[in-house]
Amino acid sequence: MQAHRxxxxxxxxxxxxxxxxxxxxxxxxxxxxLVDPKTASRIQQIARDAGYRASAVARSxxxxxxxxxxxxxxxxxxxxxxxxxxxxxxxxxxxCYSVFLTESKTDSELEIKAVHSFADRWVDGIIVTSSRVxxxxxKLLSETKVPVVLVNNQHSEASPHSVMIQNVEGSRxxxxxxxRLGHRRIAYIRDRFGYQSDAERLTGYRAALRHAGVTFSKExxxxxxxxxxxxxxxxxxxxxxxxxxxxxxxYNDMTALGALRCxxxxxxxxxxxxxxxxxxxxxxxxxxxxxxxxxxxxxxxLGQLAMETLLKLMSGQDSVDSIxxxxxxxxxxxxxxxxxxxx
Numbered sequence: 465m466q467a468h469r470x471x472x473x474x475x476x477x478x479x480x481x482x483x484x485x486x487x488x489x490x491x492x493x494x495x496x497x498l499v500d501p502k503t504a505s506r507i508q509q510i511a512r513d514a515g516y517r518a519s520a521v522a523r524s525x526x527x528x529x530x531x532x533x534x535x536x537x538x539x540x541x542x543x544x545x546x547x548x549x550x551x552x553x554x555x556x557x558x559x560c561y562s563v564f565l566t567e568s569k570t571d572s573e574l575e576i577k578a579v580h581s582f583a584d585r586w587v588d589g590i591i592v593t594s595s596r597v598x599x600x601x602x603k604l605l606s607e608t609k610v611p612v613v614l615v616n617n618q619h620s621e622a623s624p625h626s627v628m629i630q631n632v633e634g635s636r637x638x639x640x641x642x643x644r645l646g647h648r649r650i651a652y653i654r655d656r657f658g659y660q661s662d663a664e665r666l667t668g669y670r671a672a673l674r675h676a677g678v679t680f681s682k683e684x685x686x687x688x689x690x691x692x693x694x695x696x697x698x699x700x701x702x703x704x705x706x707x708x709x710x711x712x713x714x715y716n717d718m719t720a721l722g723a724l725r726c727x728x729x730x731x732x733x734x735x736x737x738x739x740x741x742x743x744x745x746x747x748x749x750x751x752x753x754x755x756x757x758x759x760x761x762x763x764x765x766l767g768q769l770a771m772e773t774l775l776k777l778m779s780g781q782d783s784v785d786s787i788x789x790x791x792x793x794x795x796x797x798x799x800x801x802x803x804x805x806x807x
Contacts, residue, residue: 473514481514482507532562533774534582536592538570543746544716544763548593548615551767559775561588568592570657583610589774591615611777615770616661625777627769627787631661634759634791635668635713638741641757641793642711643676646801647739649684651709653698653719656687662715665743669713684709688719695722703730710738710802717742717749717758724752724798735800745794754797762789 479489484507492499492507499507535552537545549565556563564587568575575592582590593615614626642650652669655662666685673680686701688694695714699722702709714720720742727734734740734754742749745760769787776782 473511473516478507478511478514478516482510531560532564532587533771534564534566534578534585534587534590536566536568536575536578536582536590538594539567540565543748544744544761545593547763548767548770551764552591552771554764555768555771555775579612589613589778591770591774592617611774613770613774613777615766625773625785627766627773627789629761629766629789630791631664632668632671634743634793635665636672637791637793638713638743638759639669639672640676641795642713642739642741642799643672643678645711645739645799647711648678649707649709649711650678651684651686651702651712653686653688653695653702653712653714653723655690655715655719656694657690665715688715688722690716690719692718692722692725695719696726699723699726703727703732708738711741711799712738713741715743717744717746717756720756720758721748721752724756734798736803739799739802741799749794749796752798757796757799758794760792760794765789
């Protein structure tokens with residue numbers, strides 16, 4: 465037997481219980497000054513006792529606001545994304561906004577569809593993390609009628625409001641750390657998709673080498689895919705060189721995890737045989753063996769800044785086009801002087 469479902473009370477129900485008009489109830493629930501405070505308090509108590517909840521849809525029709533934001537992420541399985549979204553939700557909750565989440569699966573076409581889908585559903589603003597939208601799609605993105613903020617956008621052509629880590633400086637710090645330890649054969653495992661973040665990290669890598677008078681070698685720059693599997697393949701290539709590197713800087717921590725696995729599989733040790741540096745400082749970086757030296761991205765802060773920027777745009781305030789967040793090198797046990805220096 466199907467259970468009987470009681471319909472939620474409406475404004476009409478509250479008006480009947482309070483013996484007032486519909487408009488008086490509506491004003492009282494909005495704390496309008498047109499309703500006597502005692503009457504408003506009585507109506508509000510009756511509404512609470514009856515279990516009345518205002519319809520978000522009805523309210524949005526009046527205010528032209530839904531108090532919702534859409535967030536497009538590459539994948540919810542990425543621990544980096546999880547922390548960024550946590551920062552977004554923290555600020556959103558403080559301002560009584562709800563957050564809707566969808567995946568783009570690192571596909572720019574899906575990303576554009578997700579943005580337009582959110583816009584069609586009347587969200588007040590949209591945040592896109594690790595945006596894959598390039599020059600071909602940017603015109604469509606810029607024509608969206610709701611404010612859009614990008615977090616770590618991956619194409620230099622994209623120029624809406626964005627929040628991004630200082631990739632060049634972060635990678636420069638990482639490579640300078642290895643140089644100070646005495647390394648000269650330093651490799652870089654890139655991301656093969658040609659994103660802006662990778663290009664900027666390569667720029668920092670080369671700048672650090674140049675500043676130290678270390679010759680750049682093309683054979684020491686190989687491609688991964690931003691994932692552990694790609695890191696393993698790239699590391700195997702580096703170890704197969706006639707003169708392998710003594711240190712490796714990785715595009716991100718997931719790449720470094722794969723590189724670490726490959727080094728262990730080859731019966732080598734980190735950092736005794738080869739030093740390893742990642743980028744992101746995912747939570748797992750503190751639990752690898754040895755613990756991973758990496759460049760910390762303030763992931764939660766990136767999310768917070770993106771949401772704060774979106775709030776300003778939604779309220780019509782001016783906001784800077786791009787916010788650049790400093791990176792921080794976190795030195796752990798995966799880096800040490802090369803054998804010829806330490807012995």
